[in-house]
Amino acid sequence: MTNKYLIFLGCAVPYRVLSYEISSRKVLAKLGIELVEMPEFNCCGLPFDPVSHETMLILAAKNLALAEQEGLNILTLCPGCAGTLKKVNKMLNDDPSLREQINSHLKEAGLEFKGSVETKHILQLLREDVGFDKIKASVVKPLTNLKVAEHNGCHVLRPKKYFDYDDPEDPQTLKRLIEATGATCLDYMDETECCGAPSVGVSDKIALQLARDKLSHIKMVNAQALITVCPFCHIMYDTNELRIEKTFNEVYGIPILHYPQLLGLAMGLTPEELAFGDLRVKAQNIIQQLTQGANKCE
Amino acid sequence: MSEVTEKSAQKGKEQPIKASEFDSTFKYELQKISGSENILKCFQCGTCTSDCPVARYSDSYRPRTLIHMAQLGLRDRVLNSDTLWLCAACFTCTDRCPQGVEVASVIRVFRNLAAEKNCIPQVFMDQAQSLLETGYAYKIPELRINKRESLGLPPLPKGNPENVKKTLKGVKFFQNIQKPEGEKLSDQ
Ligand code: SF4
Ligand code: SF4
Numbered sequence A: 001m002t003n004k005y006l007i008f009l010g011c012a013v014p015y016r017v018l019s020y021e022i023s024s025r026k027v028l029a030k031l032g033i034e035l036v037e038m039p040e041f042n043c044c045g046l047p048f049d050p051v052s053h054e055t056m057l058i059l060a061a062k063n064l065a066l067a068e069q070e071g072l073n074i075l076t077l078c079p080g081c082a083g084t085l086k087k088v089n090k091m092l093n094d095d096p097s098l099r100e101q102i103n104s105h106l107k108e109a110g111l112e113f114k115g116s117v118e119t120k121h122i123l124q125l126l127r128e129d130v131g132f133d134k135i136k137a138s139v140v141k142p143l144t145n146l147k148v149a150e151h152n153g154c155h156v157l158r159p160k161k162y163f164d165y166d167d168p169e170d171p172q173t174l175k176r177l178i179e180a181t182g183a184t185c186l187d188y189m190d191e192t193e194c195c196g197a198p199s200v201g202v203s204d205k206i207a208l209q210l211a212r213d214k215l216s217h218i219k220m221v222n223a224q225a226l227i228t229v230c231p232f233c234h235i236m237y238d239t240n241e242l243r244i245e246k247t248f249n250e251v252y253g254i255p256i257l258h259y260p261q262l263l264g265l266a267m268g269l270t271p272e273e274l275a276f277g278d279l280r281v282k283a284q285n286i287i288q289q290l291t292q293g294a295n296k297c298e
Numbered sequence B: 001m002s003e004v005t006e007k008s009a010q011k012g013k014e015q016p017i018k019a020s021e022f023d024s025t026f027k028y029e030l031q032k033i034s035g036s037e038n039i040l041k042c043f044q045c046g047t048c049t050s051d052c053p054v055a056r057y058s059d060s061y062r063p064r065t066l067i068h069m070a071q072l073g074l075r076d077r078v079l080n081s082d083t084l085w086l087c088a089a090c091f092t093c094t095d096r097c098p099q100g101v102e103v104a105s106v107i108r109v110f111r112n113l114a115a116e117k118n119c120i121p122q123v124f125m126d127q128a129q130s131l132l133e134t135g136y137a138y139k140i141p142e143l144r145i146n147k148r149e150s151l152g153l154p155p156l157p158k159g160n161p162e163n164v165k166k167t168l169k170g171v172k173f174f175q176n177i178q179k180p181e182g183e184k185l186s187d188q
Helices: A012-016 A018-030 A053-070 A079-094 A096-109 A122-130 A132-137 A173-180 A204-220 A231-239 A241-248 A259-266 A284-297 B006-010 B026-032 B047-051 B053-057 B063-072 B075-079 B082-086 B092-096 B103-117 B122-134 B142-150 B161-167 B172-177
Strands: A004-008 A034-037 A074-076 A119-121 A147-151 A184-186 A225-228 A256-258
Touching: A004 A053, A012 A018, A012 A231, A012 B142, A018 A034, A018 A256, A018 A259, A053 A074, A053 A079, A053 A096, A053 B103, A053 B161, A053 B172, A074 A079, A074 A122, A079 A096, A079 A119, A096 B161, A119 A122, A122 A132, A122 A173, A122 A259, A132 A173, A147 A173, A173 A184, A173 A259, A204 A225, A204 A231, A204 A241, A204 B053, A225 A231, A225 A259, A231 A241, A231 A256, A256 A259, B026 B063, B047 B053, B047 B063, B047 B092, B063 B075, B063 B103, B075 B103, B082 B103, B092 B103, B103 B172, B122 B161, B122 B172
Parallel strands: A004 A034, A004 A074, A074 A119, A147 A184, A147 A225, A225 A256
Antiparallel strands: none
């Protein structure tokens, strides 16, 4: 098991979703994963792919080259960063002429891509490096009686040629990780569908419709919370839930939790330690239920 | 370019296609670009459009139609179409296309070509400016960066905008956006 990783925060997490970073660092520390900070950082490149593929390749390769200098594999919290770094690593390893072209750009900053580091999203790390058994063993307050739904998001699943650890049509990793906490993970309609976040700013109307679809599908199965593993998906649901309720005249009241927040609760960390206070849609009901349940057992 | 509305996305659709609009070289050009190499393999089954979450809520965005138009050589109609920017890059189409067309990548190639000439949505301009100034795609407020310590988080890794600029030297998109005011791609 590798237990030392270079943590690649990305742009969205430190910009808007500190609760994801705080909770991830807490649970990873408990699981014995050591995190090293990036010596220098630039955007992974994904946001620029639509306007300039070459820019995306250069930015991603630059980060990979920096990680190579540290001699450490990369861990990301953002699926977009993981997908991009994985993809570019493979593209440049498979195509020597492309690699040469991109390296000619990196040379300007005294860097070279060699293709020697691997990138994992936190889901993949939890599954492969920590393992379900160890996660189960870390649970001190099983979340029995809690029924939640999962949302993987697109870039930890697709395109499938870059992700071989799960099935994009029927993903299991997040479900099993949720079940490891003792909670029940419910099935619902269109589980693998996009949250709509990339359309924000281009067509808010379409983005909100997609987020609303998800909320209505998980409401149908009476999920008490939606569990995400992506800063953008989290923003899309947590920040917009109230707006969706107003726009469509519907009531959801479903809290959106980062998976590490859920796991953290099961590990006995407090909601304060896991930055529950940052959530727009408050998770009070869940926390009450869990504390009452715990009291009953005592 | 501001928000894409159904109305703006429809513009030009009513105009009948003229024979002079067909550019038979377009598809061969696309075949040579990384990402759209397989465009001629599309046999118009419609899987991409029927599985596209954006197409479900847009009256105008149809990946299959865009690919068909490109195969026919309707270069300007494809590249000037506002609907291009609606794709959420969810890669559902890429995974499900029976012909391995890599639909999402083809759409990305269209966008890249459009970005070389036309205006692009403002969000991309903002992100590009932020990248060149900070190394991050967003301008993270000082307050939030300073707050990290009190939250028990390590300092935010430093961006290196100078190195970013050096490595992006010669990249067309950044040459364009660094042109003096008035020549910028943005219509804002
Ligand atoms: S799914 Fe593939 S083959 Fe079918 S219409 Fe779309 S691009 Fe063409
Ligand atoms: S990648 Fe774009 S075109 Fe393909 S299914 Fe997703 S939103 Fe639709």
